[in-house]
Structure formats: structure tokens, C-alpha cells
Amino acid sequence: MSKSDPLNRRAFLRNVPISAFAGAALAAEAGNAEAGGSGKYDFDTPYSRIGTDSIKWDRQIRIYGKEHIAVGMGIADMDFRAAPCITKALTERIQHENWGYLDTPRSFIDAIVNWNKRRYGITVNPDLLLLNTGVHPGIIAALRTFSPPGSKVLMMTPIYDGFYGDISFCGCTPEEIPMKVVNGRYSMDFEALEHRINHDTNTLILCNPHNPTGNCWSREDMTTLGEICTRRRVVVLADEIHCDFVTNGNKYTPYCTLDNKEIVRNSITFKAASKSFSLAAMKCAWLFSENPDYIARVRANNRQDFSTLGMIANRAALTEGQEWLDELLPYIDANHAFVDSFIRERMPLVKTVKPQGTYLSWLDVSRLEEKIGAKEMAVEANKKAVAPGKPVTPEMIVERWLVENAKVQVNPGSAYGLGGAGHMRMNIATSRKTLELALTNMASAMAKL
Template identity: 40%
Template sequence: MKKFKGQGRRSFMKGAGMTALLSAAGSGSAFGMGAGMGQSSGGSGKGYDFDEIYSRIGVNSIKWDSAIRRYGREKITVPMGIADLDFRQHPAVVKALQKRATYDNYGYESVPDSYYQSIIDWNKERYGVELKREWIRNSSALKPGMVSTMRGLNPVKGKVILSTPTYSGFRGAINQAGMRVEMNPLKKVNGRWTFDLEDLESRLDYETKCLVLCNPNNPTGECWTADEMRALGDLCISKGVTVLADEIHCDFVTKGNKFVPYSSIGEKYAETSITYRSPSKTFGHANLKVAHFYTQNQDLMNATMRGGGHEQGCNAFGLIASEVAFSEGAQWVDDVNEYLDGNFDYLVEYINTPGNMPGISYTKPEGTYLAWLDCNGLKERVAGPEQVQALQDQMRAAGSNRRATPEMAIGEWMVQNSGVQLNAGHSYGIGSDGFMRMNIAVPRSSLETALNNMDAALKKLFA
């Protein structure tokens, strides 16, 4: 009771509310805080310094420390794998967490209304979606919520449709729920991936219970249009298939594009779907373990709660981070989008400059901060059968029984020759052959270094 002397904590929280706690933390205005908290004195964006190289080494970060453990520090120059941000956290979030940490008790807590209100306000202000408090539930991360719905809807081993390439973690979630994955590959029309509805229709049978809609799609980056989603949704509705809308990347949209929530495209779509969201992707909170999901369909919510894989009680820090971020983070998200858009432009221009990056082709996505690089031009030189076999032998010798793929061989070659780590495409499902995923949520100078290193290595390879 150090800081809140004279008041029980419960009455402090009840009486003063989260807002007071936060203003006590001095976080009323993100812009009121000093430099050194992620704000620059005139750098990038409108006050936040995304150019700053902020070391993530030494905190067991998967992106940095796992790569270093695997390859050695000298091999890793720019890891561009797992989808989180290399930027400092929003300063108001940091401040609020610091403040909370000074209160020396972490016992059971309830979730304040203000937490839900911040989600409701975010959706209304940014997407024009009107959510009701009773439609929203928490989970410790996005996937546990999704697993719960699948379990709740599928007492028997039913099928879940994935439109691939899509996020690799869905397959694990489906397996965890005791279900089977059925892939409905996206098709490319006029240079843009879209749903193959004919193929989808042929796969929707009595065993199919759910379809996962990833919007914007990780890794290909489409922000699905209302018409595309309605066409997909109509098919699902006609076959009694529930749409599980993963909108975790919704706050990352490139210039000129728009994210449309699935629940906003019409009553019948909202009624037959459930949406999963999290501040974890938007603000870089993944390890604070806080996410939420919503549906207006009470039966679907009940099924999800019966599924039970979620954890209603999120941890104290995650709840605070989520509320502060959604309450105060709008400008930060606008700024980060502007910065990432600049990164995408830089990347697109770099790759498409004649002579640069032989073997790789790329066009700008509509959303996410993930670049889906077509590396098919590299396969023959670095990922032929012999190279894949050599990698397989190496992996076996290291005790792994995973199957080596051409994309893994490309990834290995890239690390060894450029110090850049990318995610191998094969894990994103059918349609991913020869693709590699690059996370561009890094300071511009790191992106420049990565591209220069890759370019030099590739030019040598093609010399």
C-alpha cells in the first residue's frame, strides 16, 4: 500500500477509476512526456521516434534472442521474423505499467468497465462499429479464444477451412481444438489474391463447421473488401458454417486502403460470426497476454465459453496496457502506420529498381506490416533438391525430425549470406511455395541494412 496510502486499493480503484490511476501516473497525455520514452525531438512521425534502434536483445525476445541462440550473434544482423514491433512501447502504456508495478499486490482482480469501454470506443471511432459491452469477452491471447469457439462448436472432429496462404498458427489452433484443417487456396486475379469461391463451395460439407477469415491477411496483406467478404459469407451461411474473423492486424493499413470489419458488412454476417482482436499486434503487447473477442450471437458466445480454452481473467498488466493503448494510442497508431507505409515504399522501390535483388519480386500490400516476398527466382540456385537434402541431413544431425523445405533452404542461405532472418513460406499453407515473409516493423535504417546485405549477397549469387 505504498503509493495509495490512506485508501484501500479496492476503494481507490473503484472511486478513482482507471483514468485517475493513469493520470496519477502522469500519463494523461502521451505528448506531455519527456524524451527517452519513445518520443523524439523532431524525428519520424508526429512525435514518436520509430527511427530509434531500441535493443531487444537479452529479454528472451523470440525475434532477436531465439535467432541469436540458433545462429550466433555474429550471424544475425537484422532478424525480420516473428510478427512484433521493434519499436518502443507507447509511452503512456509504459508509464501506467510502471505505476501499477509499484503497488505491491497482484492478487485477484476484476475487469473494470473502463477496459471494455476503451474497446467499444476504439471500434466506434476507428471503424464505425457499435459494440455492446455484453458482446465482448477476454482471453489471454487471440488463439485461445479461437480454439474455444472451435471446441464449443465441434464436439466431433469436424473441419475448419483456411484460405491459404494464411497465418501458420491457425493450423496449431485447429489441431488443438481437435479439428481438421481444410485448405481453400486463394487465387491471384489481376495481381491480387482473392477467394476461390468455387473451390470453397466444393469443400463445404456437413463436416465443415468453421472458416477462419484473416483480415487483413497475414502474410499476403489483403484488406478484404465488403463484397469479397459478403460472397464468402453467403456461402458459409448457406452451409451453416461459422466465420471466425481474425482481425488482429486490423490497425495496420497502407495508404489508400481500408480495413472493413466482418461484423460491419451486414446483420446476417454479424449474426453468424465471431471476431477476435488484440492490442498485442497493434501496440506490440504480445507478451502482456491480453486479447478479446466479440459476437452479437449469444449462442455462439455460449459455445465459445463452453469451449473454455480462453482465460477470462487476463493479467493485471495486460488489462492496463490494453485500456491505456486503446484510450490514448490513436495518434501513435496513425504515426506508426505512416512510418510503416514509408518502409513499404522503401522496400518496393528497392526491390523494383532494375538490377536490384535478383531472384525476388514484390508488390506493396494493403495491410499488415508483413512483406510476402516471391523468392521463386532463388529456388534453383539455393534451394534445389541437393541443397534441401543437405539441410535435411544437417537438421537430422541436430536432432530435428522436421521435414526440410525449399523455403527453409532459402531462409538458411539468407541468414548465412546476409545476416537477415525471414520466415519460411511453407508453413503458411498451399500457395506459399517459394515465398518468404519479411517483418518490416523495424527502424528504417535496419531495413536499409537488411536490404543492402540481401542485395549484395544476391548480386554475388547471380554474378
């Protein structure tokens, strides 16, 4: 098979069983994974995405070589086959072979409004709802509205790395407020927040549930934050894209359902179906507020452009996908529990706390860093750097070490801002078999140290 024959290569890769990428012993162990999801939908059979130009798998294979990637566990999308209602709606639509400009059908607006009402008890006023191609474009529109170039954007860190790009895109700088950590649990530092608000801090990005630490912020925490921001005239941009993923015993509280209406009116909420149904590349999202003035101003910076297939997929998910999602969520919760016990039993160099939300695990790898000399290696790498660029961090060394020794790609915690050092972010939204393969590979590599 030649490199100049990409289609054949893709077909070949797609048909290779996942176990072929790892040692036979590990594959056999992975086969022992407890079977989960005995319901209507199959989340348990690994669904290979290799050969589809995915970032999570194909980009890692392109960077590191296929012999070094058994499992991609980086970027936040899921490995499962899409909900059947989505595939059905898309299949029906592609029978009509015309792809001209798309109107915004009322049925799509209704789907968003009804989903938010049914699922989270949120009343979205359709007149105060804006659509766009993603949470990023939405956040950028809001930053352009409220945060002039040169100003600062407040964030509780470590936080989703994508926000840093949005902030610099708007000519602003991040104002990072590291969270407090007690026994691996993160909490907001309100004193520091008060202290850091200044004449040039006009917005705060809240992530609820919080990527990467998994916090589902409580009503009390968000009220305290909201009171400070309202009093100090900082607009709260609440990104709630991960809101469907909440682990057992925890709760997602929408920021816009806080009791104090003044706090709510000082906010904009950003949502999408893209995490819940893994529709990231379908490019659809929405934002809303109870403040007509905020929406009128953001509207001027928001481009409401989405694709036909994106709209069709999202509308199908929101109108017919609930059953699929409700069956997926316990599977993800069980994945979290599995990661938690596996790490406790078999990875003494790693610590983690089961997150309250998201499908992301936040791993404390500081002992692993020490063991492999990651800090020293990063210093050496930076000395050798020929051109100025992003400095190599110990977490990037761990990323490479895991790829080379465990064939698993996870994201370096340093990408998530202040407080991310000594950590890695691992995406667990995959079949239990694939998850077990990744963890087993990682544990075996660490056991050799």
C-alpha cells in the same frame, strides 16, 4: 564475459550498436536511410531488443549465433519503443506492490468498446464481448465450441501459421483452400470453397487483413464468402488482429459491419491491441459477436484470465494511444513503399507487391530458390534425416541461406500452408535504418550469386 554471466552478456548486447553486427560498408549505407517520422514520437532510432528474451531477436541469436544475426525480421511484433502512455500507466501501477487476483474493471470493457466504436465504427455489445489472453485462446474456444475433434476447419491459404497449431490442438484438421494469384495479388476461390464444404466442415477462419499476403478483404468478397458460409452452415471466425495496419489507398472493412445481418450473426470477430501497440506478451485480447447464442456457447470454453500488467497496458493503449498509433501508421506505410522500391531496384531475384495491410511483406523468392539450388538441398536434407519430423522445405533452406549470407532472419513461406512455397514472410515493423540494413545485406548476398 563468460556464458555463465547472462546479465552482463545482455547488458553488453543491448549496448552494441546495430551497425556492429554488419559490415562497415553496409552500416555506412544504412546511415543514408531517409529519415522518417519527424513527429512527436521517434520510430527512427533503432531500439535494440537484444537481451530481452525476444523471439524476433534473441531466439534467432540463440539458434544461429550472434555473428549470424544482424536483423530479426520474423515473428509479427514491432521493434519500436512502446507508446509513452503505456509505459507511464505500467510505471504507476508497479508502485503498488501487490499482485493479487484481478477483477475485470468496467473501465477496461469501456476502453475496448469505445476504441472499436471510435476507430472502426463497430458497435460492440458489452454483454456479447468475451476477454481472454490472446486471439489463439479465443480461436481455440470457438473451435472447441463449433468444430468437434475429427472435423475440418476451412482456411484460404497461404494463411497465418499459428492457426494450424490451434486447429490441431482441438483435434481438428485444416481444410486448405489455396487462393488464386494474378500478378502477385491474391484472391479467394469461392468455387473451391463451395466445393470443399462438407458435413464435417463447421468453421472457416478468415484473416482480415490477411497474414501473410496483406489482403484487406473487400465488402464484396466478404459478403460472397459470408453468403456461402451462412447458407452452408459454416461459422465464420474473423481474425482482425492486423486491422490497424492498412497501406495508403486501401481500407479495412470489419466483417461485422457487412450489410447482411444474417451473415454478421453467423460470425465471431477476434481482436486485440497486441499488433497495433506491440503488446503481444502482455496477453490480452477479446472476441465478440452479434449472436447471443454463439457467445453463450463460446463462453463455456473461454477462460477469461489476464494479467494485471496486461490489462493496464492494454487499457492505456486503447484510451490514450491513438495519437501514437496514428503517427506510426504512415511510418509503416513508408516502410512498405521503401521495401517495394528497394526490391524492384536492387533484388532482381525477388518479387513482391506492396500489401494492402499488415506490417508484413510477402516475398516471392522462387528465382532465388532456383539460383541457390534450394529444392535439391531440401531433398538431400530430407534423405539424411535420421528421425521422422517436419520435412525440410526449400524455403527453410532459403531462411538458412539468408541467415548465413545476409545475417537476416525471415520466415519460410512453407509454414503458411498450401500456396506458401516459393515465398518468405518478412516483418518490416522496425526502424527505417534497420530495415535498410537488412535489405542491403540481402541484396549484397544475392548480388554475389
